[in-house]
Amino acid sequence: MDPFDSNNQERANLPRNMIENSMFEEEPDVVDLAKDSTAFPAFPALDPEEAVYEPRASRLLVRGLGENELDDDEEDYESSARLLGMSFMNRSTAQRPSSSPYVRQSPPRSCSRPSVRTMVVCVLFLVIVASMTMVLYFLPGCTFTKTGCRKPNSTAPLEPVYPQSTTGEPFPWAEYRLPASVRPLNYDLSLHPDLRTLTFSGRAVITLSVQHPTRRIVLHAAELNITNATLQVGSGPVGVVPVLEYRPRQQIAVSLGVELQTGQLCVLTLEYSARLSHNYDGFYNSSYISANGTRTVLAATQFEPLAARKAFPCFDEPSFKATFLVRITREPGYIALSNMPKAKTTALPSGLEVDEFEQSSVKMSSYIVAFIVCDFISTSTSVSGTNVSVYSVPGKTDQAAYALHVVTVMLQHYNTFFDIPYPLKKLDLVAIPDFLAGAMENWGLITFRETSLLVGHDASPLEKQLVASVVAHELAHQWFGNLVTMSWWNDLWLNEGFATYMQYTSLQEKFPELDIGNLFLSVRFRSMDKDALNSSHAVSTYVNAPEQVAEMFDSVSYEKGASILLMLNASLPGRQFEKGIIQYLNDFNGSNTVTEDLWNSITQVDVSPHRQSVSDMMRTWTLQKGFPLVTVSRNAGHVTLTQEHFLLNADNATHASTSLWHIPVTYVTDNCSLAPECRQNFTLTSKTGELKLADNVRWLKLNYKNTGYYMVDYKDGGWASLISALNASKDVLSSEDRASLIHDMFSLSRLGRVSFRQILALLEYVRSETETPPLSEALLQLNSLYRLLEKRQEMELLARMKVKMQYLFGELMSSQTWGEEANVSRQELRSALLETACSLDIVNCTQQARDMFHQYTMSNETMRIPGDLQKVVFSVAAQSDEGWTSLLQTYSTISFDAEKRKILQALASTQDVRRVTWLLRAGLQGDVIQTLELPLVVSAVSDSFAGHLFAWDFVQENWDRLTETFPVGSFSLQSIIKSTTSQFSTQTHLNQVQGFFSRLKDAGSQMRSAQEAIENIKLNQRWMEHNLPSVRHWL
């Protein structure tokens, strides 16, 4: 999946214990696993596979690197407790109240492999409990258990209590993860959405294979009204079976009178009805207004991560792969699309038609199943035997050409690169008018936001860059994610980190004119900024509850995942990385993996005698959060490198992180610093390391081109010599290296390692800078500082800062042209410079923008404003009454979505608070402004001086409505929290934000993004306390 606004919005984070808390209210104090033990003959004997699947990586995470480590006693206690039918989870929550509300829980362990010590403890405990039960048996009353007196012939010492299903009967399973006793082989799905009543009916015929003896079938279903259920075992008779439902975990179960035996096949048939979802997940209804003003309703799906269960009953976990046959009943004026090509259409006597799709030729996880009922029109081509089509609403078919071109090139490229041809006969890319994520990689039926797929003929290269990026990302998922899938969401990065990595590296190769490298560099900077916070998490991390799964879709899984792959590739010889990927895809084609599998495949392809384990290095990057700071101290030719955790500690406490990384350090020196051959390597695996340099070396720069995921601080005059070298000539380093010096310097200032004076000293060279990466990084950093000062109303400082920015960038700003610009990098730079200039109210910028807007309105909006200038021109225009009104008018009629979004951002940048309030409300209502655009509106409002407090008030007042539309954990909500709080830097605001989130309790107080917001404000506050005097002095 590609989250919304992948280019400029961070994938934030999220929550957790809503469900856990509700679970503890309703849940029994006895865990279900015990019921599977031999002590309870009503259910099959406990088999390792019957226990909930626990990915190896989770175990590694717990046992490997310090975080969340359980000591032996604790582990034994846990195992024993499980064997005795006690809920360790409850205990762990009750007994380990954390000072931070965001401490991770330890994963529930299967009791399939107890240690000897555990066994001894268990046996002793069982004997004691059995003896006590015998005593209790002779006592009158038997009131010690929830279920009352035990039957005299009970062989169980304790009757486990299951959660209560909707009918009041015990529900025979009490874990989030499904039991592994049966596996689905095939789903035969028939769906009939009614677009007038916005309901649908369905029939799921699921063929199951029994893996272990069991008396129950447990699967997922959410908000489905099941009307009939039958089961056929082998070739036996078809019998009606009762279905139990446990809503808090979205599970249903069939309990059986007879035990199913290993190897048996059975067919479970479920008939049901439901409402089409009104949010953006499951099987949801959407609509659009066509050119003639009529509203057309359609139905589409978005299942990742946990919403397939809202469309059909299923085993909704990625490792339960199966084949699918889909049938959809629709009205004749519509078309239906699904993962596979259509096999046939049958007319019904009612006048409706049924489309039947081919049974999938590949096994799929439930989250990549998809179907759409719509009236879209396609343009198609054939690529290496695959029929590729781009679908859009009828009025926008001319905007599909570019996407079709990109997918043609990229499909050929991936077919070769991965050395496994795309396995389906067709590939559809569909632009959906009302789609919350950026795109979703459903196999053979990729769905997109319109802005991520459609661009006009004269679109700017930057708009094309966005479309190409998203297409390249989703297409890479057809291999990474669809063909080989992570076993569980804890390793989501195997999907998302890889697709993100492929998106940047393959576009750089196939579409070099899109200059995607600059974007990848800045994405790595932003990822580190977020990963430096204490609220960050390891790449591969334990998740269980739905909110935990949702919060995995963040910058750590995507951008950090991609960054560490880039670093690994750069540190391996020759084509080892590429060969390793091919090996991995072949080894696990059609199945599921954990992170270690990837490292093993990449290690195996190294046939040299000095083969190094890739896992040894990479585990340090995936199993612990954050990244290292490497400090360079130099004494003549002796250089000492020291690593420590780069942790921005908001509470000012001295931290004693013992984390160590295997860092593939690279460096260049003034003797040779630009060409790839100049790069020298040094692997730092311990706390300190030493390297030797020639005495005549004047300076060295670590992290060549910033391909490593670490930051660097230079002691003993190291910064000074780099700064003086840059002042002599910026060309002594590559533009990526110059950008990385600027980025690291600002980050070190947040850490308290360098002074504001040093920042200014480094920035002095920027006057001679011409390249986009360092300039855009410097602008971004100074703009954030400017906005912080603005929100503190430091008016006098702002004036001085404006002078400073004009001094640094003024010449470049005034030399920008306002015509069409074909070069992406220059477009990026021009928009960054002019947006800054106009926001600082530099007269020649605002005047140019006004003139251009005037010409635009005079031409009846037919004149084209270059894509990269639209935002700045519209934003200047939106500051006047006339301009704002005219833009609002254009907003409701224009059909180019990229332009439309820039108009919306401009409208939201107004300083008129009545308009700000109106926009926020309109976004929530969803009539004039689609609700899915609300995060964009909130972000733009929060940036403006007049609007930022309104935005925060709006969030507080409308929290319940916001969380109905954007579930706790969604990107959208994370983005809303970040944009409304990230510019606070005072104690008053800190108290407000802390107070608000703590009052939310179950409705979001535990969200990681809430923790992040609080951390950020504290860090802003601390930076201001430490640096404001020197900012005053030096500006």
Ligand SMILES: [Zn+2]
């Ligand atoms: Zn993705």
